[in-house]
Amino acid sequence: MDSSFSSIVPAPQDPILTVYFASRDDLSPVKLNLSGGSYRSEEGKPLVLQAVRRAEQQLANDMSRDKEYLPLDGLAEFNKLSAKLILGDDSSAMKENRVVTIQCLSGTGSLRIGAEFLAKHNQERVIFVSNPTWGNHPNIFSLAGFSVEYYRYYDPKTRGLDFKGMLEDLGAAPSGAIVVLQACAHNPTGVDPTLKQWEQIRQVVRSKSLLPFFDNAYQGFASGDLELDAQAVRMFVNDGGECLIAQSFAKNMGLYGERIGALTIVCTSEDVVRKVKSQLLLVVRPMYLSPPIHGASIVTTILKNSDMYNDWTVELKGMANRIFSMRKQLNEALQARGTPGDWSHIIKQIGMFSFTGLNEKQVRFIAKEYHIYMNYDGRVSIAGLSSKTVSQLADAIHAAVTRMA
Amino acid sequence: MAAMAMTIRNSASRRTMTSGPISGLRSMSSWWKNVEPAPKDPILGVTEAFLADPSPEKVNVGVGAYRDDNGKPVVLECVREAERRIAGTSFMEYLPMGGSVKMVDETLKLAYGNNSEFIKDKRIAAVQSLSGTGACRLFADFQKRFRPGSEIYIPVPTWSNHHNIWRDAQVPQKTYHYYHPETKGLDFSGLMDDVKNAPEGSFFLLHACAHNPTGVDPTEEQWREISQLFKAKNHFAFFDMAYQGFASGDPKRDAKSIRIFLEDGHHIGISQSYAKNMGLYGQRVGCLSVLCEDEKQAVTVKSQLQQLARPMYSNPPLHGAQIVSTILGDPQLKGLWLKEVKTMADRIIGMRTTLRESLEKLGSPLSWEHVTKQIGMFCYSGLTPEQVDRLTSEYHIYMTRNGRISMAGVTTGNVGYLANAIHEVTKSS
Numbered sequence: 001m002d003s004s005f006s007s008i009v010p011a012p013q014d015p016i017l018t019v020y021f022a023s024r025d026d027l028s029p030v031k032l033n034l035s036g037g038s039y040r041s042e043e044g045k046p047l048v049l050q051a052v053r054r055a056e057q058q059l060a061n062d063m064s065r066d067k068e069y070l071p072l073d074g075l076a077e078f079n080k081l082s083a084k085l086i087l088g089d090d091s092s093a094m095k096e097n098r099v100v101t102i103q104c105l106s107g108t109g110s111l112r113i114g115a116e117f118l119a120k121h122n123q124e125r126v127i128f129v130s131n132p133t134w135g136n137h138p139n140i141f142s143l144a145g146f147s148v149e150y151y152r153y154y155d156p157k158t159r160g161l162d163f164k165g166m167l168e169d170l171g172a173a174p175s176g177a178i179v180v181l182q183a184c185a186h187n188p189t190g191v192d193p194t195l196k197q198w199e200q201i202r203q204v205v206r207s208k209s210l211l212p213f214f215d216n217a218y219q220g221f222a223s224g225d226l227e228l229d230a231q232a233v234r235m236f237v238n239d240g241g242e243c244l245i246a247q248s249f250a251k252n253m254g255l256y257g258e259r260i261g262a263l264t265i266v267c268t269s270e271d272v273v274r275k276v277k278s279q280l281l282l283v284v285r286p287m288y289l290s291p292p293i294h295g296a297s298i299v300t301t302i303l304k305n306s307d308m309y310n311d312w313t314v315e316l317k318g319m320a321n322r323i324f325s326m327r328k329q330l331n332e333a334l335q336a337r338g339t340p341g342d343w344s345h346i347i348k349q350i351g352m353f354s355f356t357g358l359n360e361k362q363v364r365f366i367a368k369e370y371h372i373y374m375n376y377d378g379r380v381s382i383a384g385l386s387s388k389t390v391s392q393l394a395d396a397i398h399a400a401v402t403r404m405a
Numbered sequence: 406m407a408a409m410a411m412t413i414r415n416s417a418s419r420r421t422m423t424s425g426p427i428s429g430l431r432s433m434s435s436w437w438k439n440v441e442p443a444p445k446d447p448i449l450g451v452t453e454a455f456l457a458d459p460s461p462e463k464v465n466v467g468v469g470a471y472r473d474d475n476g477k478p479v480v481l482e483c484v485r486e487a488e489r490r491i492a493g494t495s496f497m498e499y500l501p502m503g504g505s506v507k508m509v510d511e512t513l514k515l516a517y518g519n520n521s522e523f524i525k526d527k528r529i530a531a532v533q534s535l536s537g538t539g540a541c542r543l544f545a546d547f548q549k550r551f552r553p554g555s556e557i558y559i560p561v562p563t564w565s566n567h568h569n570i571w572r573d574a575q576v577p578q579k580t581y582h583y584y585h586p587e588t589k590g591l592d593f594s595g596l597m598d599d600v601k602n603a604p605e606g607s608f609f610l611l612h613a614c615a616h617n618p619t620g621v622d623p624t625e626e627q628w629r630e631i632s633q634l635f636k637a638k639n640h641f642a643f644f645d646m647a648y649q650g651f652a653s654g655d656p657k658r659d660a661k662s663i664r665i666f667l668e669d670g671h672h673i674g675i676s677q678s679y680a681k682n683m684g685l686y687g688q689r690v691g692c693l694s695v696l697c698e699d700e701k702q703a704v705t706v707k708s709q710l711q712q713l714a715r716p717m718y719s720n721p722p723l724h725g726a727q728i729v730s731t732i733l734g735d736p737q738l739k740g741l742w743l744k745e746v747k748t749m750a751d752r753i754i755g756m757r758t759t760l761r762e763s764l765e766k767l768g769s770p771l772s773w774e775h776v777t778k779q780i781g782m783f784c785y786s787g788l789t790p791e792q793v794d795r796l797t798s799e800y801h802i803y804m805t806r807n808g809r810i811s812m813a814g815v816t817t818g819n820v821g822y823l824a825n826a827i828h829e830v831t832k833s834s
């Protein structure tokens with residue numbers, strides 16, 4: 001019988017996957033994969049946090065637990081604790097009941113639910129994302145019916161923030177447009193605005209009536225301090241205006257595969273919150289009915305137990321510190337080799353990734369000659385480096401920069 | 406209240422604002438002024454009302470989740486054991502976009518057969534999905550993207566969320582006759598007429614077994630006729646199989662409709678769910694599969710399904726998939742699961758018999774044959790909305806107003822009370 005789908009062509013391969021497959025098929029014993037977005041320990045292994053293991057055991061031993069459907073908006077306790085984590089224990093917005101939080105499938109799911117809701121209820125159908133941004137941002141929003149525009153963000157000359165360009169582009173955006181802002185540890189560049197710069201960004205956003213949509217995927221992972229990493233978001237919430245926040249526990253709790261996150265919408269009143277929440281649930285039900293329970297249970301167990309919470313913050317700081325240390329070591333290694341160029345951006349950038357400034361030719365060269373894999377835009381996962389492999393990467397960068405323009 | 410909130414917020418902003426001009430006025434009014442409250446979900450509304458009812462006699466036969474004979478939710482032994490094995494061992498890394506390969510492989514065997522040639526020939530494009538809902542939604546999105554002019558034919562009645570799913574995927578819907586209120590069985594001739602009259606190459610949603618909400622399934626012979634007619638019309642069959650194993654107690658038997666279509670050469674799509682048959686409701690684990698012409702096309706279609714999943718949730722959740730592959734990958738655990746599924750199905754079948762017999766013993770003037778003829782979790786009782794309302798207000802019995810009774814909520818403890826109440830509201834019919 002004829003297929004209904006015989007004219008379908010294969011989907012384009014995701015570039016990150018291309019790199020992953022190349023690294024997977026490389027048989028060299030010294031190969032190093034720095035293209036992924038998962039944290040690795042000093043031994044180069046994935047890390048499950050102790051706090052998570054404890055929570056897991058507690059849950060597995062609790063015979064009173066069942067596997068019933070969660071409500072459409074997920075685990076209530078999880079929602080409350082997640083909101084507190086990003087908004088602060090003393091959040092006035094929460095005290096005034098102006099916050100709706102629903103459990104979603106990690107950051108991606110939170111963004112998608114938010115996007116679908118906005119597509120139904122926002123007047124403007126244009127969304128601004130940073131240039132560059134996480135590859136999935138444009139997909140998510142265009143699938144929800146938005147046209148995606150870019151605001152200047154990364155300055156290749158300084159390998160830092162193009163602050164002037166950013167303010168100009170946001171200032172020129174149409175009123176009512178939505179702006180995606182990464183709360184901290186920008187992916188892929190590692191370049192974050194300073195708090196002073198955030199304040200100016202906030203002023204432009206509010207004065208132009210742009211709606212901020214925060215992608216908060218690395219809270220605690222950037223500086224090592226959960227409160228510090230939340231400052232940008234709180235600055236916006238504290239001015240009394242509205243915003244959306246997509247939260248993920250994939251990285252900061254190492255719960256990648258469990259798909260646990262939350263979408264928070266801060267509104268001007270309790271009455272608005274009720275209506276917004278009911279409309280959010282209408283988006284969820286025909287997508288997957290209700291969110292998965294396991295990740296939410298682990299997060300809740302940790303956040304509500306002060307011992308586990310403290311242990312977690314210590315481990316989180318440990319991960320962030322290891323990344324700082326790797327940045328320092330890499331920068332020093334390049335300086336020691338006299339590698340041409342200014343490599344200070346490696347220690348100025350923050351979070352899991354560094355935009356090295358290498359071009360595609362250099363990236364391919366490094367893959368071929370040094371068996372080190374990074375994204376074609378020059379993004380490396382610093383979280384994938386260890387003290388043992390820093391010199392290998394430094395050698396590779398040095399060779400690429402001196403031998404290939 | 407709103408005014409007070411405004412005042413609090415005003416003073417809060419004045420306190421925390423740093424220097425510099427801020428447009429205070431614009432940020433005061435809400436972006437969401439024009440958002441209307443959403444209509445309440447009928448099924449969830451029933452459970453809410455049940456929970457709020459203080460009566461000690463209350464009975465919930467509304468929601469479609471299995472309960473044991475004490476009315477308690479059940480976690481299967483095989484699931485507990487699987488969890489014990491998983492805890493402490495997993496790395497929790499991202500699954501691939503298409504989900505757990507192991508889980509998908511085992512799941513395909515259940516639907517297509519352990520020795521399916523289609524599996525051997527790698528002709529099935531399959532991805533892990535967010536239970537049955539997620540599988541239906543992915544397929545609907547896929548249908549919209551690659552068959553943009555097509556519509557979906559949905560049975561009347563069906564699970565209400567089916568309408569929401571294809572609507573949100575922006576695929577226009579048509580309906581086909583299914584339930585026959587007079588016989589409380591299948592409107593077979595109506596169904597066949599609608600299949601015949603649909604334009605060639607139409608897309609149909611079929612419930613593989615244990616139809617939700619009616620419990621009415623075609624017989625094997627009827628399935629064969631439906632399949633033949635589908636062949637003549639070149640229609641596409643999409644099966645929602647949410648209750649495999651749960652209907653008759655035998656997963657192979659429950660997949661019969663699918664096997665018939667496969668034998669007849671149809672290239673079908675299937676949504677599979679472990680919510681009910683493994684009791685993994687909240688874990689959201691299932692599978693979407695599309696049978697293709699050949700391996701090359703299967704790879705192509707799978708890549709496109711993954712493209713649709715990525716902007717929805719990137720990759721599917723790990724834990725539920727681990728439970729499924731742990732169980733199905735271990736012959737002992739799998740044997741235990743099959744026993745436990747049969748136990749659940751048997752308990753429901755037993756309750757159907759008891760309910761029917763109780764009503765007949767009470768001398769009901771109506772026929773309750775359909776209670777034992779229908780299959781799966783639900784019974785379409787034939788009660789009118791008014792009768793349902795009476796059951797709720799006078800007897801604290803909760804069900805959806807279409808008269809659907811969740812047999813999984815019936816126990817030896819409440820079946821007598823339920824029968825009596827039903828008799829009372831129907832005896833003058």
